[in-house]
Amino acid sequence: MVVIRLFNEAFSTRFRPIGLTLMLAGLLIWLGLVAASASLGSFNMNLAEVWQTVIGNAPSAQHELVVWEFRLPRTLVAGLVGALFALSGAMLQNLTRNSLADPSLVGISQGAALAVVTMVIVFPEVSGYWREVSAFAGSLLVALAIRVVAGKGNSLKFILMGIGMAALVSAITSAMLTYGDIDRAMSALAWLAGSINSATWSDVKILSVATAALLILYLVQARSMSPMSLGHEASVGLGVNINMLATTQLVTSVLAAALATAVVGPLGFVGLLAPHITRTMVKTGPANFLLLTALNGALLVLFADLVGRTLFAPVQIAAGLLTSLIGAPFFIWLMLSRKSQL
Template identity: 55%
Template structure:
């Protein structure tokens, strides 16, 4: 049964009215528009490239009707996995940023900014340069281990007797990121040239080599981490008001915080292990989602994921279409967009601290 209680909200009730959801209409509209934008962007991405494919040919190919072997290979083997991987990576980095910002109560937290992505990158580069004989299947696990170590280190270093400090957390993260990046650079400088070049290409955050194996890796981890995060959405909403308020509201803060950190690290580490570091996606997407529509934490997380998917998908498309035949890695474009956003947010945080 569905009933409108007010023009701005939609109430969904179960048949026995044991469960009721009050959803903002604006947030639902934003969710639908983002889905349509991602579908449209995906269609353009699949049709754009050095081998042109018309929308009619694309539609027939996706329906399983073979027009030509060349179009089948271009769409199914190259562009489709790349497009899906870009959307999944964007969503995972965005959700990682949302989880970190909730845990730290710091709007400047981002997996690439506070060292989480750099920890994953160091682990993957070490695997590529020092242990090339190991299977790429170890990448996600090593990336997760590297990220969780960095996350724990930064939390420990930024903690004081008065508690956690937002600016101290960011500064510690930037310092640790720089230190880890120097180690990564040293590995590439003194490693064998072919391995170093492979690592350098990966570090740029390029999605052009994404395969179906990468898509299944990203999708598999997302189906585990996303439901777990959505199940904790109510506790996350309470945690935004502070530990004392969350405890008073009955949220199990003592285990919610470490689990959220693990989920944030898992999202960022898996995404980084597949396509390399993508800067500032986790910073931009949560802020953009909150500006699009005010909603409950669960719906806000879905909007955040879609904003991240749209951002990375657009960056990947622009990187390979605007300067063709030269391909610009998506990570470089997200950094170009993210740096001004970070400066603005940092200026606002500094103003509010006085």
């Protein structure tokens, strides 16, 4: 048993050896995937050339461009959005005390999608930067709307409300796609698929700051997490200020998913899958759980992006489509293997 205490006991958690081992293994797999992602692609280069490029002896300007401007930011962004979606999902599941909650099931992705499609079709002259800003605003608005209409409802209400709102918002999005100019509609469709192809270093910066902040915040609050998933009464009994905590966690988890969606488009099911993979792997304390979950999310999206851009190259399959294709069957398996009633 390893006990870590930081910030004058504000952060104190126990890591079981198995949890630590898994984290180490996960990090190794991540490094492996990063190496694979940095060396695989339509631009042919071997591992040695990749290494030379990384340490600053690029064989050519193109090697440098491909590794430093395309593959590395893309690889890092994939990992970071994966981690953000995963943390967001873990928090939403904890808050709603429902293990089937996911950012894409509660209207966050749909809100971003509507905002972006509107931008692409109605205001085509607006730049990509504003597209990201509007995606962010769109998902926040929809999440807020769901929160308002769900009122003080329980988790079931929150999820069902999300599905209803998502259906409404998606209908409007489809209508936009139907009436818009076909070329612009195709362009919007490409974004809706959830692709990481336009990742840049500034995305890496924003996302890593956000991921770090979120991780620290959640780790600090981790101690209160396990009481909360026991249920409202239990946690009040244990002296946790539920409302304050719930509000921060809800807001931050929505912010995280909104930010990730704004950068890469909707990636279905990642927020749902990652926490569950952790749960099936190991039973562990909240802090370890969160770290492992973030890692799982990162691995998942990185893998989806790598497969999507190399399998049928030069035809590109967006990462979001792959995460949906992997995620939905997994979701069903999860429903089936639950021990308790839904």
